[in-house]
Amino acid sequence: MSPNPSNRPIRSFVIRASRATDSQRKALEQHWDTHLIPYEAGPLDLKKHFAESRPLTVEIGFGMGDSLLKMAQADPQSNFLGIEVHRPGIGKLLHGIAQNNLQNLKIMCHDATEIIANCFDLQSVERLLIFFPDPWPKKRHHKRRIIQAEFVELLATRLAKGGLLHLATDWEAYALHMIEVLENEPSLINCAGAGNYCDMPARPETKFEQRGRRLGHGVWDLVFEKAGS
Ligand SMILES: C[S@@+](CC[C@H](N)C(=O)[O-])C[C@H]1O[C@@H](n2cnc3c(N)ncnc32)[C@H](O)[C@@H]1O
Structure with a gap:
């Protein structure tokens, strides 16, 4: 994220x-050490943390x-x-x-922007998911939105060739912002065709999505592929 004047x-x-x-609370006490990967500002040794080496999906803000x-x-x-x-x-x-x-699911508790920047090798992630990120609807808060050109460029470098970046939101103005930012990233291709959202996304419904639907919101999914083969 870009620094503000106070740095x-x-x-x-x-x-x-x-x-x-x-x-x-009990789960936090009993299982933290077993299933949490502590944040360190350096490359993550996935072999140390997962029982087997398999394609990696990362969800930001679960x-x-x-x-x-x-x-x-x-x-x-x-x-x-x-x-x-x-x-x-x-x-x-x-x-x-x-x-x-x-055995195939671990957690990290830290700012995702720092984890993505510091812990993952280039092209090491098969799928990156960001479902219903906080929309920060007020104009003066737009700078807090996680989807920014700079962050999307960083995400794209961590995706394997042919890997997927899947975003979803129930906030139309944020959906428009997302599609503009993603389509401006040259290494990403819109799987639904330029300017289109994805109709049949393969993912379970999330808690925030359910809340949005109860409030009468629409849902927009964006699925982009990392260029290359
Ligand atoms: C609006 S909630 C959506 C949660 C979930 N994806 C869903 O759809 O039910 C957004 C979540 O992202 C998390 N989050 C936002 N920015 C984050 C960041 N930089 N690093 C880690 N988590 C973040 C927040 O703590 C929050 O729980």
């Missing part, structure tokens, strides 16, 4: 004050983690790494990982 990075999140439930858990259960031939800073959500996902004894 502090502009964050795309605020740490929400909501309290963890007893079960989430929220309560229900959809990430479903994806990891449904696809044991892939490894999944979820990035989130909201501890009750991390507790909920840890509980799910432990209950289902999942």
